[in-house]
Amino acid sequence: MWESFLIDDWHQIVRAVVSAALLYGFVILSVRVSGKRSTSQMNNFDWVVTVAIGSLMASGILLKDVSLLESMIAIATLLGLQFLLTWAMLRWQPLEDLVRADPRLLFHEGEFLWEAMRRERVCKQEVLSAIRANGMRDLDEVHCVILETNASLSVLPRPEGDGGRRALQDVHGINIES
Numbered sequence: 001m002w003e004s005f006l007i008d009d010w011h012q013i014v015r016a017v018v019s020a021a022l023l024y025g026f027v028i029l030s031v032r033v034s035g036k037r038s039t040s041q042m043n044n045f046d047w048v049v050t051v052a053i054g055s056l057m058a059s060g061i062l063l064k065d066v067s068l069l070e071s072m073i074a075i076a077t078l079l080g081l082q083f084l085l086t087w088a089m090l091r092w093q094p095l096e097d098l099v100r101a102d103p104r105l106l107f108h109e110g111e112f113l114w115e116a117m118r119r120e121r122v123c124k125q126e127v128l129s130a131i132r133a134n135g136m137r138d139l140d141e142v143h144c145v146i147l148e149t150n151a152s153l154s155v156l157p158r159p160e161g162d163g164g165r166r167a168l169q170d171v172h173g174i175n176i177e178s
Contacts, residue, residue: 012064019061019068026072027053034079045099046150049082100149105173107131107145116173120147130155146171 053075060071089096106117107127117123127145130153136142146154 015064016061019071020057022068023057023060023071023075027057027075030076030079034083044101045082045085049078052078103149103154103171104147105144105171106147106153107139107142108173109143110139113173122147122153127153144171 056071056074056078059066060068085095085099089099104116104120106113106120106122112124112127117127130145131139131142134155134157136155136157141157143156143158146156148154
């Protein structure tokens, strides 16, 4: 009884091991060819590709009715689409504006920006956690907290003088003179 529970079919076990090894090698090679961006989390679309690749690998490894070749073709197609999308975004501004989210200011000069936080669905505790994670104990030490396009929170300390403002030029909610 326990044997059939643990090992249903030795052929499937061997198939899973061989499929996993081949798909693993294929994905490593494919990501190497298509570039680091393929598995980054620079934006939501990059994240979707990363998750989808994992799902396609699992399907090719575990499902009898999904062939190894079908999984490889689907993974290659996703990586190709990701490459084409990022290539097109660099060449056509309206597409980039449609696809890429702007970073958003959530805390600035001692003030929580409640409307921006509500719109981005970020709570005060998440902002405070990011501030503490950056080694700051007092809100007076913080110039701003920014929700980045990859959903991470950047915490910038108060600048000395007027330094560092050029890096904030694309953040929604900050007006900086060039």
